[in-house]
Amino acid sequence: MASHPYMSPAGQQQRFPAPNQPVMRSYLQGSYPDSSKVSTTGPTTTHSSSSSGSTSSSSSTSSSKQRPSGSGQRMAPGMPPPYSGGMRGAMGQGMDPSRKRHAHPSDAQKKGQSASIGGAGASSSSARKKKKMADKVLPPRVRELVPESQAYMDLLAFERKLDSTIMRKRLDIQEALKRPMKQKRKLRVFISNTYYPGRPDADEEDASVPSWELRVEGRLLEDPNAPKYESKQKRKFSSFFKSLVIELDKELYGPDNHLVEWHRTSTTTETDGFQVKRPGSENVKCTLLLLLDHQPPQYKLDPRLARLLGVHTQTRPVIINALWQYIKTHCLQDSHEREYINNDKYFQQIFECGRMKFSEIPQRLHPLLHAPDPIVIHHVITVDTADQKKTACYDIDVEVDDTLKELMKSFLLSTASQQEIASLDNKIHETVETINQLKIQREFMLGFARDPQNFISEWLVSQSMDLKTMTDVVGNPEEERRSDFYYQPWAQEAVRRYFYSKVQQRRAELEQALGIRNT
Helix, strand or coil, rough: CCCCCCEEECCCCECCCCCHHHHHHHHHHHCCCCCHHCCCCCCCCCCCCHHHHHHHHHHHHHHHCCCCCCCCCCCCCCCCCCCCCCHHHHHHHHHCEEEEEEHHHHHHHHHHHHHHHHHHHHHHHHCCCCCCCHHHHHHHHHHHHCCCCCHHHHHHHHHHHHHHHHHHHHHHHHHHHHCCCEEEEEEEEEEEEEECCCCCCCCCCCCCCCCCEEEEEEEEECCCCCCCCCCCCCCHHHHHHHEEECCCCCCHHHCCCEEEEEEEECCCCCCCEEEEECCCCCCEEEEEEEEECCCCEEEEECHHHHHCCCCCCCEHHHHHHHHHHHHHHCCCECCCCCCCEEHHHHHHHHHHHCCEEHHHHHHHHHEEECCCCEEEEEEECCCCCCHCCEEEEEEEEEEEEEEEHHHHHHHHHCCHHHHHHHHHHHHHHHHHHHHHHHHHHHHHHHHHHHHHHHHHHHHHHHHHHHHHHHHECCCCCHHHHHHHHHHHHHHHHHHHHHHHHHHHHHHHHHHHCCCCCCC
């Protein structure tokens, strides 16, 4: 039996208050809602009276304005049209407050705290959420409707392979950068001297003594086989050396003035050459000692170990690897205690022990490593006036960083291409999302065109279910609108408990107002 509405003095349609499902839930849980929210103003049955008719027409008009939107919802006959208004707003406006489930105050407080704590973080994290590759895939239905979309899917598969290849290459480059990448180049050293004859017969102001000037310069020779990507950046001459010593004739310049030294420090400024100027009118024999600056450092092996391993000057890892190869070749590793090495007669002479651990090798190898020998160049400074400037050239093998290493670093650090790719990915995601929305609209319209009556009926049923889910409504309105629902055994007990709880609540408020405390 449907409940009959009556007209209030203000002309508003109301219903008789009656206990409903929330009261039953409160009775079972031991808490009851506020009395002001017991009455229900849910769906009403209109009559032929003028007042009721006007109210019904206004209600139907508002409901038509509040038609929820189905854009982005599941594609079924029970979904709203994609072009209508917002669903949540319409549901919130047309919802009867008395049919909402009232939570316990402590539960509401906890819920508010969790929302205040995690609300901002959740929204920000969802905004920063990286879109997945699956979001780019078109649904099978779209591919059936638009066969040309298969070309897009082929490009998507190719993109996956390309991304995998690039990622693998990036990892290979990172591993390659951990190892020194060197290439052999020729450094041409130019040693020239210029003689300046004196003018002893000139005036005192213009008089000068004979002198000479020695210049040491150099440059890297161009590699004809160098790749096109190689950088043309010029490297300073002094950057190749750790120290440079020019030793002049001690008999001519004495023991205190015959050495000219340059040593690299942390504050050294690189230069393209060195020059030395001294007075003199005789030929001078000089010796140039050039010590290369190896990166990573190189060491000269003890002559006995160098002959044994076939290594003269190398880096520490190369020397240790050569030592290990010798141990494996001659089976010096102990067969029972694998951490020990049984030295042969040569190792016993070099390391001065018959047996040693693997962990002792770096310690025992350290005294056998020496600084590498400098490059020695003998030069004669001539003071022949017929040929005042003479130049000698020497080629030195040096190791320089492979220019490919700089390109690898710039490739790993480059973000310009990544930003462009991210921008294009966002456009693709937006386009695919638009296509999915258009597909939803198309299926909605097709469902309505095939069977309008059943479509609308199923849509209303679906919207009713969605309304209960979105607004957290409990109970069954179809059962609650019948009078038999309120003659069930729980109704009388629920009413008593409800009024008892309200009396206790009013009593507590009164005692608090009067300052009375229960002891």
